[in-house]
Amino acid sequence: MVVVDWSKLPTELLNLISQRIDNEVDLIRFQSICSTWRASSVPNHHHILPFKFPLLQTPFFSHQIETLINIDLPFGYLSKHNFFLIKPPQQQQQQTLLRPWLIRVCQNTRGQTQLFHPLFHHYPLPRIRLVLDFNKLSVLHLGSNNFIKDHDIKTDNGKYRFPIKVVAVTCHGKKPLVAVAPAFPPQPLLLKCGDGKWKVILDMSTGFGDICLFKGWPYVVDKIGKTVMVGPDSSVHLVAEPLVGRGNKKFLAESKGDLLLADVYDPDLNDSVWIDLFKLNEKEKKWVKLTSLGDRVLFLGEVCSFSVSASDLCVAKGNCVIFSYSIICSSKSESCILDLDQGRHSPLSDYPxxxxxxxxxxxxx
Structure with a gap:
């Protein structure tokens, strides 16, 4: 059997490989192989490190967007937040059933790692001393989103609007392509960092739904279910026609390689919540209703939505939705669980x- 010395791979090839890494855990593992691999990784990794992002000044309207040149605008730093399920080393899992940990991780502009609650926007976790050796732990990357931090103006300056959601894509070392769901105007926007101009994603309804990364590209859904994908050249492609007579809020999430749409209805008089679930049929360009999630657990949060199998979570069953009630009613911040088998939701605290x-x-x- 021929033994291969992986440390002898060409520097150019290692550099190209590192450009395609999109989260901190994989980058840490890549750099841990040997000194050659560590030295060959991209020094300023746009997938991970914060980068400058121009802030939008109001008032303005959709037809004015493309006249805004970002050079004179103040900026913030766009930080990538990754969502992980951290599990014990394989040998420990085999000995006894150990609870995993759901966590949101980011690096600030000073290179410090910060931990946040996965479901809530502004929810930093208490500072604790932890040593997480990602080379030994089993880690599932569940998704990512971006946030503006360390901005150079005061947040109480009413002239500037911070986006509801942001996703960013870097194409093999090029300047990031950023898709933004602004608070105003209601249409989603695109920005190719470096060219200094905004672009409106046209033909979307006036009510924004959600935005996420799927198969490496931004997908945007509006309030009526119409869904588009943004390509590397900023082109916009229809991927699903609108739904008819459905819920009030939309959330996108990837599940086992499929794109799911959670259609959330406003609570009724009894404060009951219901959620319809759909899967994207890419060939027919439509949303197909699901009757069950199987063993999957779907998480709907203020910042990102994702799904995990019940077996990976070490819980008894799937086919349920865990959500922050604040996505429905901003005055409530509790977490809830909707059991799709029983058709009712309960406080998450009832299910330890x-x-x-x-x-x-x-x-x-």
Whole structure:
């Protein structure tokens, strides 16, 4: 058997490989192989490190967007937040059933790692001393989103509007392509960092739904379910026609390689919540209704939505939706669980095997 010395791979090839890494854990593992691999990785990794992002000044309207040149605008730093399920090393998992940990991780402009609750926008976790060796732990990357931090103006300056959601894509070392869901105007926007101009994603309804990354590109859904994909050249492609007579809020999430749409209805007089679920049929360009999630658990948060199998979570069953009630009613911040088998939702605190996935960290860490 021929033994291959992987440290002898060409520097150019290693550099290209590192450009395609899109989260901190994989980059850490890449750089841990040997000194050659570490030295060959991209020094300023646009997929991970914060980069400058121009802030929009109001008032303005859709037809004025493309006249805005970002050179004279103040900026913030766009930081990437990754969502992980951290599990114990394989040998520990085989010995006993150990609870995993759901966490949101980001690096600030000073290179410091920060931990946040996965479902809530502004929810930094208490500072604790943790040593997470990602080379030994089993880590599932569940999704990512971007946030504006360390801006150079005061947040109480009413002239500037911070986006509701932001996703950014870097094409093999090029300047990032950013898709933005602004608070105003209601249409989603595109920005190719470096060219200094905004672009409106046209033909979307006046009510924004959600935005996410799927198969490496931004997908945007409006309030009536019409969905588009943004390509590398900023071109916009229809991927799903609108739904008819559906819910009030839309959320996109990837699940086992499929794109799901959660259609959330406003609470009724009894404060009951219902969610219809759909899967994208890319060939027919339509949303197909799902009757069950199987063993999957779907998480709907203020900042990102994702799904995980019940077996990976070490919980008894799937086919349920865990959500922050604030996505429906901004005055409520509790977490809830909707059991799709029983058709009712309950406080997440009533189900400790699910609520303990978030906090505190498991004892084995």
């Amino acid at each position: 095997e699910y609520s303990n996935l978030f906090w505190p960290p498991p004892k084995w860490i």
